[in-house]
Amino acid sequence: MKTIKVSVVTPDGPVYEADVEMVSAKAQSGELGVLPGHIPMVAPLEIGAVRLKKGNATELVAVSGGFLEVRPDRVTILAQAAERAEDIDVARAKAAKERAERRLQAKQDEIDHKRAELALRRAINRLNVANRHF
Amino acid sequence: MGASLRDIKARINTTKKTSQITKAMEMVSASKLNRAEHNARSFTPYMEKIQEVVASVALGSNDASHPMLVKRPVKKTGYLVITSDRGLAGAYNSNVLRTVFQTIQERHRSAEEYAIIAIGRVGLNFFKRRNIPVALHITGLPDQPTFADIKEIANKTVNMFADGTFDELYMFYNHFVSAIQQDVTEKKLLPLTDLASDKKLTTYEFEPSQEEILEVLLPQYAESLIYGALLDAKASEHAARMTAMKNATDNAKELIRTLTLSYNRARQAAITQEITEIVAGANALQ
Numbered sequence: 109m110k111t112i113k114v115s116v117v118t119p120d121g122p123v124y125e126a127d128v129e130m131v132s133a134k135a136q137s138g139e140l141g142v143l144p145g146h147i148p149m150v151a152p153l154e155i156g157a158v159r160l161k162k163g164n165a166t167e168l169v170a171v172s173g174g175f176l177e178v179r180p181d182r183v184t185i186l187a188q189a190a191e192r193a194e195d196i197d198v199a200r201a202k203a204a205k206e207r208a209e210r211r212l213q214a215k216q217d218e219i220d221h222k223r224a225e226l227a228l229r230r231a232i233n234r235l236n237v238a239n240r241h242f
Numbered sequence: 243m244g245a246s247l248r249d250i251k252a253r254i255n256t257t258k259k260t261s262q263i264t265k266a267m268e269m270v271s272a273s274k275l276n277r278a279e280h281n282a283r284s285f286t287p288y289m290e291k292i293q294e295v296v297a298s299v300a301l302g303s304n305d306a307s308h309p310m311l312v313k314r315p316v317k318k319t320g321y322l323v324i325t326s327d328r329g330l331a332g333a334y335n336s337n338v339l340r341t342v343f344q345t346i347q348e349r350h351r352s353a354e355e356y357a358i359i360a361i362g363r364v365g366l367n368f369f370k371r372r373n374i375p376v377a378l379h380i381t382g383l384p385d386q387p388t389f390a391d392i393k394e395i396a397n398k399t400v401n402m403f404a405d406g407t408f409d410e411l412y413m414f415y416n417h418f419v420s421a422i423q424q425d426v427t428e429k430k431l432l433p434l435t436d437l438a439s440d441k442k443l444t445t446y447e448f449e450p451s452q453e454e455i456l457e458v459l460l461p462q463y464a465e466s467l468i469y470g471a472l473l474d475a476k477a478s479e480h481a482a483r484m485t486a487m488k489n490a491t492d493n494a495k496e497l498i499r500t501l502t503l504s505y506n507r508a509r510q511a512a513i514t515q516e517i518t519e520i521v522a523g524a525n526a527l528q
Contacts, residue, residue, distance in 0.1 A: 175458055186295070
């Protein structure tokens with residue numbers, strides 16, 4: 109099988125680096141799959157999971173937005189935060205989820221509401237990735 | 243004479259203790275500097291990549307335009323000032339604050355024309371004392387900040403430009419040159435005008451469209467520039483504190499040396515005096 113180099117990079121350092129057969133991610137315009145030899149492309153990502161297929165195994169990386177850059181020989185995902193499924197701190201994500209839910213309950217102005225909503229989505233995404241609900 | 247001997251001894255002891263503390267602080271800062279440099283290194287791949295993509299997307303076609311790329315008439319200017327939370331770092335904070343203060347005095351007539359975003363307690367207190375408006379501030383950042391620590395303030399800052407609260411944004415911080423040199427740097431952050439990249443530009447397909455990608459990409463880029471400046475400033479802070487503590491330790495050593503010298507002199511004088519007295523006493527008996 110042909111492979112393509114993938115790296116997931118965050119401001120705190122690289123999170124994932126490997127050769128994989130296929131990358132799929134949730135872009136803002138919909139689910140997106142990238143195979144080796146794809147034309148150069150840039151697409152913004154949703155808060156979601158990036159799936160990296162390698163042989164029979166699929167690895168998951170949780171990303172909080174960012175974007176995906178494709179070049180013929182490599183794919184780079186630049187996100188402000190990203191964690192591999194096994195590195196996710198489930199207790200912390202749960203706490204973040206509850207905090208965000210409480211904030212959503214309380215009446216707040218629009219910006220804070222939006223912020224809490226995003227925090228909630230990030231927390232749920234982390235939990236889903238950690239439990240491999242994809 | 244005896245009292246003064248004891249005084250000098252006490253001063254030598256306190257100076258020794260102080261020098262032990264400054265020596266320890268010097269070593270702590272040295273190891274923090276090491277880690278700060280490491281953090282800055284792990285940030286570099288992200289920064290280089292995002293810079294490359296932003297340059298490719300924004301310069302790739304000429305019809306690309308986004309409010310963050312366009313200069314507009316300036317009614318209000320934002321200044322993001324990075325200082326430390328604690329002192330004992332030599333001229334680290336005062337250098338930045340003096341530069342900012344002078345710049346503001348030169349460029350603006352009234353407080354309506356600018357707003358400050360303060361990172362670090364020393365800066366915040368400085369502006370408060372002078373009744374300079376501080377729009378946003380954050381204090382208590384860890385010595386090794388992660389992106390999550392400043393995400394919120396970076397995000398709000400970029401939004402303040404987007405919603406027109408101010409029309410340009412400058413950053414002031416200490417740029418890390420080496421362990422003994424840190425330069426106050428002024429950097430124009432927004433609008434993003436110098437996007438030139440020395441790497442070869444790639445032509446991309448855009449999914450869904452170039453405008454929507456810039457919408458995501460540019461704020462993320464601006465926020466990472468702020469984070470980059472913070473990492474740079476933190477490295478400078480640790481370096482400045484290390485140098486300051488090294489100087490303090492050296493000064494303490496010098497002080498101990500002179501004090502020991504006068505201690506010995508005083509002791510010698512006391513002995514001489516005693517001998518003179520004994521001899522005088524013996525002579526009187528004869």
